[in-house]
Amino acid sequence: MSILAPPNRLFETNVPVLVIGAGACGICAALTAKENGAEVLIVERDEKPTGSSTLSTCLIPAAGTKLQKAAGVSDTPEKFAADLIAKAKNKNDPRMALWIAQNSAATVDWLIDTVKLPLSLLTGFRYPGHSEYRMHGSPNRTGTELMAVLPEAAARAGIDIVTSATVTDLYADSKSGRVGGVRLTRPDGRTEDIGCQALVLACNGFGGNPEMVRQYIPEIADAIYFGHVGNKGDAVKWGTALGAAVADMGGYQGHGAVTHPHGTLIMWGVLTEGGFQVNIQGKRFSNEVRGYSEQAVEVIAQPERVAWEIWDEAAHKIATDFQDYRDGLEVGSIKRATTIEELARVIGCPTNELTKTFADIVAAHEGRQADAWGRDFANVEPLEPPYYAARVTGALFHTQGGLVVNEEARVLRGDGTALPNLFAGGGAARGLSGPSRWGYLSGNGLLTATVLGRLAGRAAARMVR
Ligand SMILES: Cc1cc2nc3c(=O)[nH]c(=O)nc-3n(C[C@H](O)[C@H](O)[C@H](O)COP(=O)(O)OP(=O)(O)OC[C@H]3O[C@@H](n4cnc5c(N)ncnc54)[C@H](O)[C@@H]3O)c2cc1C
Structure with a gap:
């Protein structure tokens, strides 16, 4: 996983927006970039897109959705943000909690209306820390249902997912941090280069990297890892090599x-x-x-x-x-x-x-x-x-620490300035759970995967237009 100097030649294949990772975040980002007029390609290490998104229970919290209104649940982004902040004992970023909550209803409504994910509102019981019924789930509450629908929506939108392709390196200017493309490696060792104008890191966190888990979260290092093994912390490694800030590396679900x-x-x-x-x-x-x-x-x-x-x-x-x-x-x-x-x-x-x-x-x-x-x-x-x-x-289940992003899911440096054309979402980005085990409010994982995916896709499309 390294940063390579941009080659002195044009890439044979170029795409305006490139997304690494075909989980919930990556596919939401790609669909949104396409909706906003940008051509987009997803690169995925596995033979078939699954990720932790498939392993999930597909419960996505949101405040102010059509389903909540139909059920008579009176919820607001402010109430939701307050719950997110209270669960993390004020140790998460309160502004991020609010802008994620503000985008949550539109994201869930879009998943239902446009992506055709048949979500329903759970009203049988309330998850700890949620002051309203705001958990939306697929019919059997499985990530398999989510990850059946999302790739189908990508296919309908004409978005290609290049599978069995592990991105091993980024081409980037080390001074400016501008990414020019990626190098991917096939299972037989062949490599291919693809140029891009904007890159979305949707390759989740470092739960599948035992050394990083031991380094950042030693208390859980000897427990079973129940997430996707392909999530090796690549986003954090590339981002930090380009000067990005990380936060809440001890946070996890x-x-x-x-x-x-x-x-x-x-x-x-x-x-x-x-x-x-x-x-x-x-x-x-x-x-x-x-x-x-x-x-x-x-x-x-x-x-x-x-x-x-x-x-x-x-x-x-x-x-x-x-x-x-x-x-x-x-x-x-x-x-x-x-x-x-x-x-x-x-x-x-x-x-x-x-x-x-x-x-x-x-x-x-x-x-x-x-x-x-x-x-x-x-x-x-x-x-x-x-x-x-x-x-x-x-x-x-998954790590919640990661790259610091703004409300366009752009990756930020320590001084708060944005890297030129790098975006991150889902487990690749810092989440809303603060620095430890106790800050995770149920559904924080898919919340930031879907919402940051939408925000990244929209902003990346605007950047390349
Ligand atoms: C058992 C379980 C249950 C859960 N239930 C819920 C729930 O109900 N609600 C909730 O909100 N959250 C839940 N979560 C958490 C949730 O699944 C994750 O937060 C979410 O799926 C993250 O989405 P993502 O798109 O960031 O990552 P993923 O879905 O993991 O996708 C990342 C993709 O990137 C690919 N990738 C990684 N590195 C590379 C590379 N170098 N090159 C190419 N591809 C790469 C991976 O193969 C993977 O397909 C659960 C997690 C687990 C494990």
Whole structure:
């Protein structure tokens, strides 16, 4: 991954806007550049575009969408920005939180109306930190649905995606930072050069680069990485080599409910609806509902780096809307028990410990004692049998630190000036989660992938016109 001096010849192939990465960000950027009159090409390392976008649950938050209005949800970008800032404890960029929130509704409406992604508004439960129902999901809540529709939309728009093509180097003037093109490498080692007038980095963060994860986020380096392995931190490496600023490199999305060893995902709503986690001794160890990201390190700090998540029939019914959850039922990662004794046998913990854990929660719910972990149980009913349980571990989903960008998704230097023709979005750019594990508000990943993709595509098209 290096910066090469621009060659003393014309590139054989030239394209006005070039996008690296065919995930949600890259395809949204390319569609938008094309809508705004620019010819555009996407280069993707994999044989087929997938990225972390395919692995996702396809939940995209937005404030003020047509779906929210139809459901009578009164939401505003200001409310959304306030939630984003509160979740990151004021440690993210508040202006960025606002301009991303301000562009969120138009982006989700566009995904539905133009891209033809069949999103619906989730109203069964609220994700931690969101003060309104604003999560929009595909029919089965899977990124596969998202990444079926986006490449189709690119094909309809006449946008080519060059696959099996890893961009290994950028051609750029080291003084000005102006990018002239890229060098890509094919699986057989052949290289090809493509010239461009504007470059969009949509190649996500560094979750797939263990050395970078250990360097920037050592606390999660030994956890499972659940994102796309091709995300090696190339955007950060190229950007910094060209003088770009990075921020919040310790920020990330973790998840504290990946079944182990099966590797399916338990929808977080089972906890917000009254579920809880115990360790293999049957004891709770945290306030589970602060957020799924920060829960990852709580879980891997437990004996054997696992916990058991417990919920009931009411939450089970909500969760069956999620394909990931149905997959968990199918592979047997989700167990069922009709009594606490049976549940203790499933978990392999002492029955008296688990019975005490249940009793303490009832006492907290009835206001007879404060919850030892500071969780408020007043607004949820104690679990009723039958119970469901799964053995889970904590995982890294994606990194949230990256290149600093402005409201046109242009990559900025440390002094706030923009590099001449470089854009970044999605996991390649700094996100909204601040510097650590606790700042991730559900949906921040696809929020900045789609919104920054739109902003980058629009501004790049304007630049090359
Ligand atoms: C299990 C899981 C569930 C998630 N669920 C949600 C959710 O419900 N809501 C949400 O908001 N977020 C979710 N996320 C996070 C979300 O998936 C990501 O934030 C988002 O997909 C990032 O999009 P992207 O386009 O930046 O990256 P990606 O989708 O990862 O795309 C980047 C692409 O760049 C390609 N690439 C990388 N380097 C190069 C190179 N040098 N040359 C060519 N191509 C390259 C990669 O192969 C990849 O295809 C989830 C993540 C995981 C792992």
